[in-house]
Amino acid sequence: MKLFIDTANVNEIRIAKDWGIIDGVTTNPTLLAKEVKHTCRERQEILREICELVHGPVSAEGISLDAIGIEKEGEDLSRIHKNIVIKVPVTPEGIKAMRMLRSKGIKVNATLVFSCNQALLAAKAGANYISPFIGRLDDVGQDGMGLIAEILDMLDNYEFESELIVASVRHPLHIVEAMQLGAPICTVPFKVLEAMFNHPLTDKGIEKFVNDWDKAREVMHK
Ligand code: G3P
Numbered sequence: 001m002k003l004f005i006d007t008a009n010v011n012e013i014r015i016a017k018d019w020g021i022i023d024g025v026t027t028n029p030t031l032l033a034k035e036v037k038h039t040c041r042e043r044q045e046i047l048r049e050i051c052e053l054v055h056g057p058v059s060a061e062g063i064s065l066d067a068i069g070i071e072k073e074g075e076d077l078s079r080i081h082k083n084i085v086i087k088v089p090v091t092p093e094g095i096k097a098m099r100m101l102r103s104k105g106i107k108v109n110a111t112l113v114f115s116c117n118q119a120l121l122a123a124k125a126g127a128n129y130i131s132p133f134i135g136r137l138d139d140v141g142q143d144g145m146g147l148i149a150e151i152l153d154m155l156d157n158y159e160f161e162s163e164l165i166v167a168s169v170r171h172p173l174h175i176v177e178a179m180q181l182g183a184p185i186c187t188v189p190f191k192v193l194e195a196m197f198n199h200p201l202t203d204k205g206i207e208k209f210v211n212d213w214d215k216a217r218e219v220m221h222k
Contacts, residue, residue: 004026026059026167057107062076088111109131166185166186171195
């Protein structure tokens with residue numbers, strides 16, 4: 001499974017990159033707005049730095065809603081770096097924009113996907129990635145992971161080349177369930193990546209190894 005980090009925070013990306021387990025980055029207008037506000041840096045500048053840090057796909061999304069606007073903003077964003085992927089929502093205008101961007105060789109990540117029908121439309125429009133937001137579905141009492149299973153089947157049944165990105169991940173169990181379904185990519189917030197390391201028996205085990213070793217050295221040096 002590929003692990004992407006779902007953030008626009010350069011410090012978080014740098015730490016996760018140093019762990020050596022990050023294959024790509026996803027951002028969205030909310031995540032970028034937060035960093036623009038906190039750092040007083042332009043969106044382009046932040047995205048360029050992210051692309052220089054992580055050598056994999058970096059998703060970025062504009063705020064235009066009509067096909068021409070999405071295409072124009074997508075082209076501008078894609079000029080920042082060759083690894084930029086344009087996130088586009090699956091609306092009638094978004095689907096048109098996906099085709100337009102794909103015909104120019106610009107990669108597309110279909111975003112805000114909440115149904116298998118939306119995923120089918122995105123796959124038919126040639127989206128490179130499809131991002132169902134599972135946490136937001138869980139929030140409204142629907143089965144986020146069930147949607148992942150449906151979309152994986154659909155992509156497999158019709159041999160589409162779009163890759164599914166499990167998005168809106170809220171806790172480590174989401175990643176375990178996504179692995180069990182064979183999802184190719186999960187995009188994970190920094191806090192959840194950190195939580196993936198945690199197990200009390202690991203901490204307890206390390207403490208015991210260090211104590212036992214220290215005791216042996218005390219005996220040896222008496
Ligand atoms: O990748 C999608 C993600 O950015 C949305 O996550 O937690 O805002 O639902 P969340």
